[in-house]
Amino acid sequence: MQITKLTDEEIVAVSTVINEILKxxxxxxxxxxxxxxxxxxRRDEIYLIKNSDSLYLSSSITSDxxxxxxxxxxxxxxxFFIRGKFKIGIESLRFLANYCQNPIFLSPRQAERFIYSKDxxxxxxxxxxxxxxxxxxxxxxxxxxxxxxxxxxxxxxKQDYIQLKNIIDIGIYLRSEKTxx
Amino acid sequence: MAEQIISREFKNRWINxxxxxxxxxxxxxxEQSDPRIISPNALYTxxxxxxxxxxxxxFRFAPETPFNCLILEFExxxxxxxxxxxxxxxxxxxxxxxxxxxxxxxxxxxxVADLAASPGIKTCLLAEVMENTGxxxxxxxxxxxxxxxKSNIARMGIYNTFILNCDARSxxxxxxxxxxxxxxxPCTGTGxxxxxxxxxxRRILNDVTRQSLIQRxxxxxxxxxxxxxxxxxxxxxxxxxxxxxVQINNFLARHEKQVQVLPININIGNPGNLTRWTKVYDxxxxxxxRIFPDQGMDGFFIALMKKVRE
Numbered sequence: 001m002q003i004t005k006l007t008d009e010e011i012v013a014v015s016t017v018i019n020e021i022l023k024x025x026x027x028x029x030x031x032x033x034x035x036x037x038x039x040x041x042r043r044d045e046i047y048l049i050k051n052s053d054s055l056y057l058s059s060s061i062t063s064d065x066x067x068x069x070x071x072x073x074x075x076x077x078x079x080f081f082i083r084g085k086f087k088i089g090i091e092s093l094r095f096l097a098n099y100c101q102n103p104i105f106l107s108p109r110q111a112e113r114f115i116y117s118k119d120x121x122x123x124x125x126x127x128x129x130x131x132x133x134x135x136x137x138x139x140x141x142x143x144x145x146x147x148x149x150x151x152x153x154x155x156x157x158k159q160d161y162i163q164l165k166n167i168i169d170i171g172i173y174l175r176s177e178k179t180x181x
Numbered sequence: 182m183a184e185q186i187i188s189r190e191f192k193n194r195w196i197n198x199x200x201x202x203x204x205x206x207x208x209x210x211x212e213q214s215d216p217r218i219i220s221p222n223a224l225y226t227x228x229x230x231x232x233x234x235x236x237x238x239x240f241r242f243a244p245e246t247p248f249n250c251l252i253l254e255f256e257x258x259x260x261x262x263x264x265x266x267x268x269x270x271x272x273x274x275x276x277x278x279x280x281x282x283x284x285x286x287x288x289x290x291x292x293v294a295d296l297a298a299s300p301g302i303k304t305c306l307l308a309e310v311m312e313n314t315g316x317x318x319x320x321x322x323x324x325x326x327x328x329x330x331k332s333n334i335a336r337m338g339i340y341n342t343f344i345l346n347c348d349a350r351s352x353x354x355x356x357x358x359x360x361x362x363x364x365x366x367p368c369t370g371t372g373x374x375x376x377x378x379x380x381x382x383r384r385i386l387n388d389v390t391r392q393s394l395i396q397r398x399x400x401x402x403x404x405x406x407x408x409x410x411x412x413x414x415x416x417x418x419x420x421x422x423x424x425x426x427v428q429i430n431n432f433l434a435r436h437e438k439q440v441q442v443l444p445i446n447i448n449i450g451n452p453g454n455l456t457r458w459t460k461v462y463d464x465x466x467x468x469x470x471r472i473f474p475d476q477g478m479d480g481f482f483i484a485l486m487k488k489v490r491e
Binding site: 056 | 340
């Protein structure tokens with residue numbers, strides 16, 4: 001296990017995905033007080049930590065006595081890199097939901113299907129959600145009707161409907177607690 | 182029947198320590214199982230909101246709300262399949278889990294360590310008390326228990342926690358001084374009610390000796406990392422004095438003028454008591470708290486200690 005800074009290319013990859021989800025450049029504001037770090041475990045995991053927390057990481061890296069007690073995960077996990085591509089992680093959901101400018105709300109029935117890992121097909125005339133303004137392949141944060149974030153989806157424009165393709169949802173806590181984390 | 186749930190040697194030592202009547206009540210209660218306790222996640226909801234939301238789906242709760250929690254009386258389907266559970270609006274836990282974080286009561290910007298963290302229920306409660314700010318180190322030795330810890334912390338929307346996979350005794354290696362420590366120590370678990378504690382009948386006295394030694398080592402290492410005026414809450418779900426009152430009494434003897442045992446402000450349980458065990462003990466032991474299984478929760482011991490300048 002190793003803790004490192006991100007390369008410039010990795011920072012761009014993370015920022016692109018996060019800003020696309022938030023539909024803003026709020027990540028740059030967050031980075032005024034936080035830093036991005038990479039923890040190399042099974043995968044290259046990307047975390048946000050407060051700048052004031054960096055001393056804990058440096059002490060864990062430099063201390064010989066600390067070799068048996070190293071930090072396994074940081075505070076705000078944003079996601080991970082797989083084959084050079086940044087993938088959003090479910091752990092970031094609540095944190096990013098605070099910054100989301102254009103949330104997508106689902107009806108109770110749609111939300112239930114979504115947390116069972118299903119894609120949601122929406123009629124084109126379901127303009128209340130304002131989905132037509134998003135480009136094909138755009139990532140969105142999905143909420144249930146009570147305003148609780150339930151996952152991430154990708155918008156796919158089909159011929160006579162718009163599909164919310166399930167990327168990851170909170171059902172993972174039930175489906176794969178032992179393997180996903 | 183009751184005698185079969187634990188060996189006779191344990192029963193005899195409980196009679197010596199607690200008396201015959203209390204022991205009979207303990208043995209009767211250990212065979213019972215408690216209802217499921219629902220603790221709302223104060224970071225994202227209130228008890229009333231959560232109750233309304235779950236009741237609209239057919240769940241029913243008892244009228245009483247101990248520690249602002251809900252007691253589940255009826256579930257039309259498994260409550261962990263609700264979107265409220267999956268989105269971290271509540272945890273399911275034993276009532277005893279609520280006590281240590283509330284006693285420690287860390288301020289929002291403090292640095293806190295939870296030394297035996299998995300599965301992370303108490304860690305989440307600590308983070309709630311800290312309002313998801315400050316810094317919390319969740320330390321867990323067993324690698325196979327880390328996924329549950331990570332999953333609970335992520336599900337509950339906790340963002341102030343570093344997770345470390347190491348022996349709590351190695352924590353000083355990180356060179357981090359902390360304001361508060363929560364040590365829900367590994368123990369024999371003889372206070373846990375039978376449904377949760379399949380190993381009760383296999384417990385032997387050597388387990389008590391082994392666990393109390395580990396607890397002693399962790400306590401001493403943890404103490405080194407605590408700042409002056411910092412507090413440590415020590416708890417076990419064991420009925421054995423060596424893992425409770427005796428452990429703290431010995432700790433007070435080792436660290437004599439550095440420790441102040443603070444009173445526990447809860448209306449459950451009895452003051453810690455060593456009069457039946459030894460004639461020589463520190464009077465501060467009466468500030469600790471001993472909860473019996475017939476007092477509405479699992480058997481439990483808790484002590485809150487402050488580090489003072491010598």
